[in-house]
Amino acid sequence: PPLYIQRYEFVIDFVKENKPKKVVDLGCNDCTLLRKLKFHKEIELLAGLDIDCAVIRAKMYELAPIPTDYLQPGDHPLTIELYQGSVTERDPRTKGFDLVTSIELIEHLQLEDVDRFTEVVFGYMAPVAAIISTPNADFNPLLPGLTGFRHYDHKFEWTKVEFQTWALKVCKEFGYVVAFTGVGQIPAQEESIGFCSQIGVFQIDRSGGDAPRLQNNVAEEHLPYRVLYNVVY
Template sequence: MTPVFSPPLHRQRHQFVIDFVKRHKPKKVVDLGCSECCLLKKLKFHREIELLVGVDLNGAIIKKKMHGLAPVSTDYLQPSYDQLRIELYQGSVTQKDMRLRGFDLVTSIELIEHLTLDDVERFSEVVFGYMTPVAVIVSTPNFEFNPLLPVLAGFRHSDHKFEWTRAEFQSWALKVCLQYGYEVEFTGVGKAPPGQHERVGFCSQIGVFHRLGGRKSCNTLFDDDAEDVFSYTLLYSINYPSLRDNNILRRVLVSEVLYWAEKLKRRCMEEKTGKRDEAYMLSQTEEGAEECLRASEQCMEMEEKQTGEHPESSENCLEQCSGGVPEVQEGEDEDVFWTNRKGQQESCILHRSVSVPLAVLWSCCPKVSALSGSLSNLRHLLMDEPNVKLSQDGSAVLLQEQEEEEDNDVEDSGYGEASQCSHSAEQEGDWEANV
């Protein structure tokens, strides 16, 4: 059967929530009746969200689908500064649980029609009266649209206890607003054929509730002596890797330092042996030198503000990065020297180890400087790192000289974006599976 809606109706409902998240940037979001976690799998890519929670009465389906919410490999290899924690609970939306109080956004997508009318009252009390979120999005089938749907007899799903007309839905929503202190705007997804929208409205009607007074009024409500209620069972929780975790920050920083130090070492070795590997040549163009010059000047300015002294290491960084080239000195013990712009030489290889100044790494490697924040902080973070060998004064990274360079390339650790895999559509019954 040719789909009635394009994109399918369930995707339009999810996109409505995603668009709301993009506009309002909530930090704490809970999806009631999360089912196969399809909406959660899409929301997890919106990193303005710091806590993402799903609740469903069917624990078996959560356990079957929850691993699709786990971080992918790129989240560990290239963590961001964003924080994200995901939690999944088994429980009823008619029961209170204090862990879900005070969220920025609660979504209830095609859920309320599965409740009895008595449970709808309890749902209203739990969501609007107890959880007191800043915003609530409720979608439900519009019964007036049903005559336009193909091969549909009765309700859209065998488990539906009711399907409201627009007037019935608005009556319930306005009653909730008066009772619990919200305001609501009505909209929907799934447009009717041309000329029929005024008569039947949207296929799925949506109410967007905003708490009067916003976040401030919610915080005031939490000053009461509400009892500690834990009705839900936690089935899954995961913290996404974040650079705000000091251990993760240190791991990523060490990886970048070793990569760039190896790159600089290769330059020294190429000059020593006379062999040049274009894949690892540092840019010697005038534009590249000017970029390093500007970075070095920023390095010196930041260090001078922090210490009150003009840092010599930053001066070396300026000379080495913008004008320094490695030279080989012939002798019994062959050493490689940096030649700075003043014609002075500084040892690059000490006892068969390549010495790479931290100032060079900090000023010429944007990601290293971004992760560490300052040259002194870079030194501090690397001081007790077992995978990094520093010089005695802690001013340089020491790398062992290799007699024969391996053919394996050192791959750059540039950021890669996590790909979004396809997700199964939520099934609202035989009818909606075909539209």
């Protein structure tokens, strides 16, 4: 299957195995991943955030319940919430999630906004787990005809070492552990290059016991994200 489908499948496999109850997809675009996730009955709250309200709106009504949602209901209602907003801003409605996904998003941010994203996701939202994917620049020479970045809107593309350096700093600063993997395999003789899309799977580090998480006390009534869609079924 195409690479973007492989990335979604990676998330879905993680969900099947880890059964998160609350999942938020950052940079959800036209909600393709959310439409796949809504069939996973353990999920109770499914949220999506994108800065571009037109792309969210394009297909968001396809998240509405379909007959089988009523004929084969889960054990609990499913709430779906879609927001317009930026991952560089803190909104209390994104705190306390079991899983945050950020698939091919960070490379669209300026580097100073990656720093904000890092603080917002790991310092403020503080999910139990996070899946972050981004292109692997080391793989680019294997892509025929590619000059420059893979997409005109990319602000950077990190090598494996650059991605891993960022990720390990995240772990140290915010108390996570990370596993590196990816999708888009390479010919065996070029294994050291890594995957076409590199993925970091972050989990809260509980090895030191359940230390109190860093909590910030900014006025929680500030809700910068705009609700575009909300359904409970």
